[in-house]
Amino acid sequence: MSRFFLWALLISGLSTGSVFASERDANALQLASVSAAVARLGSDEPEFSKRGDWVMPIASITKLMTALVVLESEQDLDAWLPVVKRARPAPVNAFSRIRLESEATRRDLLHLALMSSENRAAYLLARHHPEGYEAFIEAMNAKARALGMNNTHFVDSTGLSDANVSTASDLVKLANAAYEYPLIRELSTSSGRWVQFRGPRYGLQFGNTNPLVRSGRWDVSLSKTGYLNASGRCLVMIAEMGGEPHVVVLLDSLGTRTPLGDSGRIRRWLETGVGGNVAAAALNYERQRASEIAAELEVASPQSAGL
Structure with a gap:
């Protein structure tokens, strides 16, 4: 392929907002997140995957499934x-500004769970399920199975x-399913809400836990962040990238800014x-965490931890 043709191809891609997928080198995309996937909206087949099959804690990304149920x-x-009050103590600190023995609408609780990752709100949505809390969790796992999320499991x-x-x-499959609900798109990307x-x-x-929803440089149509010590910083987002909406999944990265930086690198790559x-x-964190998780996966299943 001539140098002139490569240059013309790049210019053509930039004029439409994206280079051709066949011209993108996946090795050129360096991310700080331990695991990641990028796919066109509506497709379950990633255009880019980094340890995409590693089973990892997902923290408050869980709340997307809560909203679906x-x-x-x-x-x-x-x-x-x-x-x-919770029937059983939360496994980690679950501070909430929502007062016990008050009342809120189910819509507002859903809004707070998606936008602000409010844990008491997400608990109450399950607690007030018509068939009870345990039935709600079972419905979450049943929905995961129905979506073909074969390496996913929920306990809360x-x-x-x-x-x-x-x-x-x-x-990626969960994000595509959640996107089908306009209310999830609306609530997860609102910048703030007085309840x-x-x-x-x-x-x-x-307020929203994802600052990109407030940025004029980003067109975000679905968003959910997550964080635990065990999961690192996580982000699932659907945003306009390369001239079309893409699903971005980022799991386990260092610090609040790192998923934002990875999102920018993905958009530039597309x-x-x-x-x-x-x-x-961030790179040192990624390498250390990848080594630790690989060892854990090797103990759980020797076939699942290939780097």
């Missing part, structure tokens, strides 16, 4: 639900348990074929 059970979103509706696990490839509670009456302001560089501290 709420909406598919067709519960009344305008119903007022009592804010009750919040993501506070590190036993909530999935893979980047499975989460009114009653009994007693009070109000609280909440549009120009250039992947960019990762800061040394």
